[in-house]
Amino acid sequence: MNKHTWYKTYRPYISPMDPCPPIRVKRYSTPPQLYVGFQPPGLEQFPALAALKAGTLWKCFYDPYYSMKEIKKGERE
């Protein structure tokens, strides 16, 4: 589904008095089902075996979650 991202970020307020090193950018998930509405006919499909592995037949709903740790290690497909 084009260049849309399934993750959004925001920058929380950072106090000079915070006890822990700040996490400046927080990330949250906004997965595909929030946007599609009633699924229209004729959407692109994965081949059968890839669909079994992905957990969905429909490419537009595929949104694998990786932890920041995994992303830093480059484990993202």
Add this chain to the structure above:
Amino acid sequence: MWVYEKKLQYPVRVSTCNPTLAKYLIEQYGGADGELAAALRYLNQRYTIPDKVVGLLTDIGTEEFAHLEMIATMVYKLTKDATPDQMKAAGLSGHFADHDKALFYHNAAGVPWTATYIQAKGDPIADLYEDIAAEEKARATYQWLIDLSDDPDLNDGLRYLREREVIHSQRFREAVEMLKEERDRKKVF
């Protein structure tokens, strides 16, 4: 009636001996937003929902049991060979005292599963909105489990389960659209 297939919905592989992960995973077994709660919620609500969405609740409720089985397999693999000392080090001594290695329906903090986690309001929209919320909460739980886990094989299975929550949420949202019956009408409210 159900037909049981003696295999998992998705292969469960665990690459590291890490009983601590079992302590976290049990959240999806007997937690408020876990697979047991999901299965029992949908399979109970389906009796009093309009005919055209009964099948959806049956299918998704059934699939939740397949997910429950995957979580159980993960927990079992992570704990079956742990010594009492390893269970203790993993924070599972309380569980061990009560259950040995047996699985039990409680959450990651040891709180036993309760029917108060689920609801059947009898109002189709209220019930489906609860179901959508339950799927989003389960999806979030899988995200936090992936964040906690260092096991690439386990995370592969957790990512699959999270993807299924995405699809279930989508289908419940479509069920709401079907019950609204305004889907094909070009109407401005």
